[in-house]
Amino acid sequence: MKLIVEKNYDELSKRAAELLAEDIRKKPEIILGLATGSTPVGTYKELIKLYDSGKLDFSKVKTFNLDEYIGLDGEHQNSYRYFMNDVLFDHINIDKENTYVPNGKVKNPEDYCKEYDKLIEDAGGIDVQILGIGTNGHIAFNEPADELSAGTSIVNLTQSTINDNSRFFDSMDEVPKTAITMGIGSILKAKKIILLASGKNKAPIMKKLLEGDMISTQLPASFLLLHSDVTVIVDEDAYKG
Numbered sequence: 001m002k003l004i005v006e007k008n009y010d011e012l013s014k015r016a017a018e019l020l021a022e023d024i025r026k027k028p029e030i031i032l033g034l035a036t037g038s039t040p041v042g043t044y045k046e047l048i049k050l051y052d053s054g055k056l057d058f059s060k061v062k063t064f065n066l067d068e069y070i071g072l073d074g075e076h077q078n079s080y081r082y083f084m085n086d087v088l089f090d091h092i093n094i095d096k097e098n099t100y101v102p103n104g105k106v107k108n109p110e111d112y113c114k115e116y117d118k119l120i121e122d123a124g125g126i127d128v129q130i131l132g133i134g135t136n137g138h139i140a141f142n143e144p145a146d147e148l149s150a151g152t153s154i155v156n157l158t159q160s161t162i163n164d165n166s167r168f169f170d171s172m173d174e175v176p177k178t179a180i181t182m183g184i185g186s187i188l189k190a191k192k193i194i195l196l197a198s199g200k201n202k203a204p205i206m207k208k209l210l211e212g213d214m215i216s217t218q219l220p221a222s223f224l225l226l227h228s229d230v231t232v233i234v235d236e237d238a239y240k241g
């Protein structure tokens, strides 16, 4: 894993956006894997700035998002489709038809999971995958467990993730307890991966991950150690605590 330590969140966001912009310019029809959560929001803001100043074109870009809550449709303010439209897609010249976020309201979730992986494969596979990391080491919604799913699947969220995410909902009861998520195998198929971590609350898990001496289903992000092209960008808070 290549490690980049930036001074603060703004610098981290700029650096991540620069790396992505370089790749988009090199391959305008790039397939991006996108993440939700608060960490990549700054990166998306920087990408919008580059678009606004005429330095970036998204017209041929295709995107696949990692996950979605089960039970929320795209109109729901806490759905990840709504979030992605709000923080990125509505502000750039991407064709919405080319943006995929798992459908949390689908009738046959099991079949749908297989279809989602196939969609990515048929599109040519993800060129660059952006990831955040949960305080418990999850990537996408692959939570620490005895077993992890290789492909896209339906998962139960852990209490720690439900707690972390409750800040976006009016009450704890409203926080979805299940989600659809790309699997560890689907993520590792990306040609290149950029993991972002910001803030002191991420320091303990980043320390564990960066020690790099253990792969465990109890630390889902540790599977990234098996990938040959992972760049980790952290700010000093997430690095030093």
Ligand SMILES: O=P(O)(O)OC[C@H]1O[C@](O)(CO)[C@@H](O)[C@@H]1O
Pocket (backbone or CB within 6 Å): 035, 036, 037, 038, 039, 040, 067, 131, 132, 133, 134, 135, 138, 139, 140, 141, 161, 165
């Ligand atoms: O960036 P945040 O808000 O800390 O979230 C971290 C992780 O949690 C999730 O939002 C899911 O809970 C992931 O998508 C993300 O990688």
